Amino acid sequence: MAANIKKSRDIHSLSPFMNIVFNVIAAMFSLVCVFPFAFVVILSFTDEKSLAQHGYRLIPEKWSTYAYEYMFQNGAQLLQSYGVTITVTVVGTLLSVMIIALYAYGISRSSFKYRGFFSFLALFTMLFNGGLVPTFIVVTQVLHLKDTIWALILPMMMNAFNIMIMRTFFKSLPDGIIESAKIDGATEFQIFRKVVLPLSLPGLATIGLFCTLAYWNDWFNALLYIDNPNLVPLQSMLMRIESSMSFILQNSNTSGLGSLAASLPQETSRMAMVVLATGPIVLAYPFFQRFFIQGLTVGSLKE
Amino acid sequence: MHRVSHFFKDLHKNLPILLMVLPGAIGFILFSYLPMGGTLLSFKQYRYNGEGFISSFLSSDWVGLRNFKFLFGTNDAYIITRNTLLYNAAFIILGTFAAIAMAILLSEIVNKRLSKLYQTGMFLPHFMSYVIVGFFVYSFLNMDKGLLNSILERFDLQTVSWYTTPKYWPYILTLTNLWKTIGYSSVVYLAAITGFDRSLYEAAMIDGASKWRQIRNITLPLLKPLIIIMTLLAVGRIFYADFGLFYNIPRDSGALYPVTNVIDTYVYRGLKTTGEMGMTAAAGLYQSIVGFILVVTSNYVVRRIDKDSSLF
Numbered sequence: 001m002a003a004n005i006k007k008s009r010d011i012h013s014l015s016p017f018m019n020i021v022f023n024v025i026a027a028m029f030s031l032v033c034v035f036p037f038a039f040v041v042i043l044s045f046t047d048e049k050s051l052a053q054h055g056y057r058l059i060p061e062k063w064s065t066y067a068y069e070y071m072f073q074n075g076a077q078l079l080q081s082y083g084v085t086i087t088v089t090v091v092g093t094l095l096s097v098m099i100i101a102l103y104a105y106g107i108s109r110s111s112f113k114y115r116g117f118f119s120f121l122a123l124f125t126m127l128f129n130g131g132l133v134p135t136f137i138v139v140t141q142v143l144h145l146k147d148t149i150w151a152l153i154l155p156m157m158m159n160a161f162n163i164m165i166m167r168t169f170f171k172s173l174p175d176g177i178i179e180s181a182k183i184d185g186a187t188e189f190q191i192f193r194k195v196v197l198p199l200s201l202p203g204l205a206t207i208g209l210f211c212t213l214a215y216w217n218d219w220f221n222a223l224l225y226i227d228n229p230n231l232v233p234l235q236s237m238l239m240r241i242e243s244s245m246s247f248i249l250q251n252s253n254t255s256g257l258g259s260l261a262a263s264l265p266q267e268t269s270r271m272a273m274v275v276l277a278t279g280p281i282v283l284a285y286p287f288f289q290r291f292f293i294q295g296l297t298v299g300s301l302k303e
Numbered sequence: 304m305h306r307v308s309h310f311f312k313d314l315h316k317n318l319p320i321l322l323m324v325l326p327g328a329i330g331f332i333l334f335s336y337l338p339m340g341g342t343l344l345s346f347k348q349y350r351y352n353g354e355g356f357i358s359s360f361l362s363s364d365w366v367g368l369r370n371f372k373f374l375f376g377t378n379d380a381y382i383i384t385r386n387t388l389l390y391n392a393a394f395i396i397l398g399t400f401a402a403i404a405m406a407i408l409l410s411e412i413v414n415k416r417l418s419k420l421y422q423t424g425m426f427l428p429h430f431m432s433y434v435i436v437g438f439f440v441y442s443f444l445n446m447d448k449g450l451l452n453s454i455l456e457r458f459d460l461q462t463v464s465w466y467t468t469p470k471y472w473p474y475i476l477t478l479t480n481l482w483k484t485i486g487y488s489s490v491v492y493l494a495a496i497t498g499f500d501r502s503l504y505e506a507a508m509i510d511g512a513s514k515w516r517q518i519r520n521i522t523l524p525l526l527k528p529l530i531i532i533m534t535l536l537a538v539g540r541i542f543y544a545d546f547g548l549f550y551n552i553p554r555d556s557g558a559l560y561p562v563t564n565v566i567d568t569y570v571y572r573g574l575k576t577t578g579e580m581g582m583t584a585a586a587g588l589y590q591s592i593v594g595f596i597l598v599v600t601s602n603y604v605v606r607r608i609d610k611d612s613s614l615f
Contacts, residue, residue, distance in 0.1 A: 014412075018514070019412065026405070026409060026421040033427050056449060056453065118324050131342065138341060220547070235434045
């Protein structure tokens with residue numbers, strides 16, 4: 001029996017040598033993917049002076065948590081930006097998932113007379129778009145969303161790709177359940193809310209994750225539409241970090257202590273901000289990675 | 304008359320679902336279709352008249368194709384088109400090879416737990432925005448403190464001012480793109496490989512086929528349709544560059560524009576700095592139209608190969 005198992009194992013697997021080679025290659029690339037993040041974490045825990053003297057080191061001469069202490073004591077902008085990012089992510093994801101689910105459900109129903117038209121309305125946005133300049137003008141000068149939080153939410157709300165994923169999902173539900181709910185006298189909204197949605201949680205979770213990640217990582221809309229520092233999300237704050245550092249410097253100079261400015265951890269706080277902005281994603285992603293892979297493979301787009 | 308009443312009857316019957324798709328339809332109209340109408344701007348000599356955009360738009364003169372003539376009269380049009388196409392072509396070719404190789408590697412590793420662990424590591428870059436990746440790259444290439452220059456120094460080699468030396472950037476950008484995308488795309492191929500019928504491999508093994516021959520004669524031929532489709536879909540988007548990659552990674556360094564300027568960054572800079580609305584809109588429309596033709600063509604080809612994989 002044991003010999004049998006061993007034999008079948010041999011048949012199915014690589015030679016031990018090639019297995020080691022494959023493992024080494026995959027492990028190396030995997031490390032290369034994780035390394036920059038680990039490096040930035042190390043830099044954020046490096047003592048500012050030793051960093052200035054010796055440059056970025058894998059093993060710093062002197063460790064320090066000063067950058068984080070400093071950020072937590074003086075990082076009003078950081079907190080503000082966290083607030084903006086969390087608000088935009090939560091509101092945006094809820095709104096987007098709700099509206100996309102409704103839309104996708106509508107065009108998935110074969111009894112809906114105008115489904116061809118509305119399918120096309122969504123699909124065509126994947127093929128052709130007005131481009132940056134007209135979009136910018138519509139958002140700022142027709143809808144007047146510049147420097148409002150809606151400029152960070154609404155332009156990303158509709159997404160034809162997510163609609164196609166949800167439509168495929170709704171189509172896979174058995175027709176019978178909708179018909180029998182109808183016979184029981186349920187209205188279309190009741191059917192959607194009480195019958196269809198509870199069965200669609202995996203699909204909703206998948207597009208919900210896509211939306212969450214897109215909103216959390218978005219900086220482009222802020223780059224275009226936001227000047228007010230109170231509305232700058234995390235990612236965008238990191239882009240503006242040179243100026244936000246000098247902003248912090250200026251504010252601490254008002255106390256008249258020139259020596260304080262010299263002790264400001266500039267390089268290391270920058271890295272600490274990167275760590276704080278990505279931390280939630282890095283900690284959470286091993287758990288939701290599975291849904292991503294599901295979404296990739298299940299979401300094959302076809303009527 | 305009969306027709307009209309018929310229409311209202313239909314409308315009434317479909318009203319609940321019409322109401323469901325309405326919010327989404329409004330979203331598409333405001334943020335996708337209104338801007339499409341705005342592309343008319345590229346046929347105008349836009350002048351701001353102080354009374355808001357719509358009034359300025361209406362009062363501006365039509366100039367036909369002058370904005371386009373002007374755009375293609377400059378050297379810029381050639382450079383941004385060349386950069387966009389060449390970079391994307393490199394990303395498609397190298398990215399496809401690397402992703403397939405990595406997927407096969409991961410599928411063959413005996414210890415499935417380790418294989419999963421490697422996958423999790425490779426997937427990480429996909430979750431990082433290009434702003435963050437920009438910081439990563441900066442920690443390597445920073446002039447006086449970066450890791451790469453300290454290594455060069457240690458070996459007594461000349462250090463490089465990376466952010467002002469264009470010749471290295473085609474490689475830096477390609478490597479960054481591959482680093483960020485291989486993990487994700489290899490998962491797509493891996494999902495396909497794990498779905499293949501195992502009995503094919505068993506039959507091959509009974510016939511004494513080596514692992515290499517199995518990969519060459521079973522795995523790759525079975526992957527072929529997927530490879531073709533993924534590639535064609537990517538080719539359909541070859542006219543669109545990843546703005547984040549080309550804007551954030553070079554830190555918007557002017558010295559690097561000749562090798563980092565692509566259509567998307569050109570349009571953005573035109574909008575933000577030059578204020579040449581008409582010509583910038585023309586560059587955007589040029590991208591949209593060529594992009595449209597490419598997507599429709601590639602999708603048509605995909606449809607001929609495998610109906611289920613096409614976008615429409």
